[in-house]
Amino acid sequence: MTWVILTGRNSDLGQVDTPHKIITNREYLTHPALFRGQRPKVINLSNNYAYQSRGYYASLLAGSRGHKVIPTVETMIDLSERKLYENALPELETALNKCRKELGGSYPPKVCIFFGIGPSKVWDRFAKLLFDWFRAPALEVVIRDGQNWASIQRIGFHPLARLSADEKPRFLASLEAYTSREWRDSKTRTPARYTFATLVNPQEQLPPSEIGSLRYWARIAEKMGVEVEPITKRDLAKLANYDALFIRETTSISNHTYRFARRAQQEGMPVIDDPLSMIRCTNKVYLHELMSANKVPVPPTVMIAGVSDLQLAADTLGFPLVLKIPDSSFSRGVKKANDFAELKALAEQWLEESDLLIAQKFVPTDYDWRVGVLGGQPLFAVQYLMAKKHWQIVNHKTNGKPDQGGVKTFTLKDAPEDVIATAVKAARCIGDGLYGVDLKETKDGVVVIEVNDNPNLDHGCEDTGEKDEVWVRLTQWFLDRLERQGR
Missing domain, CATH: 3.30.1490.20 (ATP-grasp fold, A domain)
Structure with missing residues (x-):
């Protein structure tokens, strides 16, 4: 693995300070052939990340060259104004206030976090969470300490030029720890073109894919030069080691699944489900307005x-x-x-x-159609039968055990044309990822009930009609996007 460190000036960081290659952002910008054929990890330590600055363009062009970089331009934009990052503050302030006792009951006016590492172990929880939200080499957090609650006034970058004599050794130690950790996390494996991360929760009661199905996909993907590796919510810091992300636990914009999707997108990684699809599919009000505006039939x-x-x-x-x-x-x-x-x-x-x-x-029916749509094209078609003596496909009983109806499978060729066409039209309104479109057949025609991100996909169920082609196309969706990026 090649690490490349970009600085604003030659004097900002000495070659003796790190074993990694150091060049200025100007050199990186004006020599696009540098590292051609390689996939370096770039740490952008420019002193200015403002829009259209050299620091900004260095991260922007790193993405176009297939280089993984921190911070990304998305992070730069996020931190440019408080209103763009204020949705992160409640969670960060909760973690911050858990440090009060260990800090002796009061907070400093500001704290600097380097690569997710704070000035002492007391800050570990907060520093890691801050790095989860804003993956940047050096961040400065301005704190207002109230009587019982500390609030965050500002989060901003802390450039090399402003490092104090006391801060620089801690910064260099954090840099060394970060690059060493990333190296150790990369296991020696049988060579594969790409490694895909699959986010799972082994304890989830109704996961979108069973572990056995993901193992089945892994065997097919291996033949296509791809290694599939399961990760859990504790592995956010390792995500940049992978080339793509497939989220296989129930998504929510209020939990870690959204952070994983957002991080993957910031890293330039193909991801299912992407953050925008999560936002769009999660809310039924938005879906109804979107379907109506695009003349997709709904109840x-x-x-x-x-x-x-x-x-x-x-x-x-x-x-x-x-x-x-x-x-x-x-x-x-x-x-x-x-x-x-x-x-x-x-x-x-x-x-x-x-x-x-x-x-x-x-709209009472004995079943709902579920059509899987991937990249704007139909992937599978099944009928989900209603749970026994119930009007929905899942009956959440008072004893906490869900009762699910059966599944009837079809080939895409045998499924009704209007069901498939309506499902594809609905999914294309959302995006280019993987969606499960629920539809009902009525005497007045087909209607869309909802479009789901994170749809169920299990071997022996949704793949029964199209067989292994489902998993081949899923793998190829990621490969196509990686290869378009030149990665």
């Missing part, structure tokens, strides 16, 4: 922003109707109301946790 729907909208929903949709929390998965947060009293009781309960609900016309 009659009424938005509920308060109890005053319930009568409109009842008059428009009739009973029974289906009430949904916008952000829900696996049939959770989706209930049927048989009359106005049930609707009112359920809506009042859910409006306490969500400002907006969705009411849809109840």
Whole structure:
């Protein structure tokens, strides 16, 4: 592995300070043939990361050259204004305040974090989380210490030129620890063109892919020059060692799966599911608006922003109707109301946790179509049968054990043309990744119920119709994007 360190000036870092190659960002920008045919990891230590500065362009062009770089331009933009990173502050401040006791009850006005390492072990939890959010060599965090709560006033880059005499040895030690750790994490294996990370949670009750199915995919991918390696939520710091990421635990924009997707995107790695697809598919309000705007058929729907909208929903949709929390998965947060009293009781309960609900016309069927769409093309088609004596495909029982209906598989050729065409049209509204489109066949035609990121994909189930072609195409989706990047 080749490490390349970029500086703003020759005098910023001495060659004796690190065993890695040091060049100025100007040299890197003006000599595009440097490292041609190699895939170096670039640490950009420019003193200025402002938009259109040399530091900015160095990271921008590193991506175009297939070089992995920190910080990325996305990180530079994220940290350019507080409003762009304020969504990270609640989690960071929670971690920060867990240090209070060990710090003797008070905080310094600022702390510098180098490569995810703080000035002492007390800062470990906060420093690692900060590095998870903003993968940068040196960050300065300005802190306002209140009586019982410390808040973060600013997060910014801490350039080499501003390192104090006391900070520089700690910075160099952190640099050495970071590059050494990354090297040790790379295991000696049978040579493969690429290594894909697969994010899994072995304890998840309803994972989108069983571990056995992922092992089956790994055997097929190996024949295509790809090694598939499972990782868990503790492995975010190792993600840059891989070439692509396939998320195979249930996604949420409020947990680590979104951070993994975001980090992969910042690293220039092909990723399923990408952050934008997560955001779009997670929210049923957005999906309804998007499908309607693109003339994709959906069931009659009424938005509920308060109890005053319930009568409109009842008059428009009739009973029974289906009430949904916008952000829900696996049939959770989706209930049927048989009359106005049930609707009112359920809506009042859910409006306490969500400002907006969705009411849809109840469309009873014995099954839902699920069409997998990858890269804008159909991948598989199955029917998910309703759970026994239930109107949904998953019945979440009070004992905590979900009851699922059966699956009926089809080849794409045997599935109805209008089902496939509607599913593909719906998925293309979202993006270019992997989606599971749920549809119902009615007497008035096909309607889309929702488009899911992170769809189920298991050997012996969703792949039954198209066989190994499903896994070959999945692998090739990643390969095509890697090869377009010249990686």
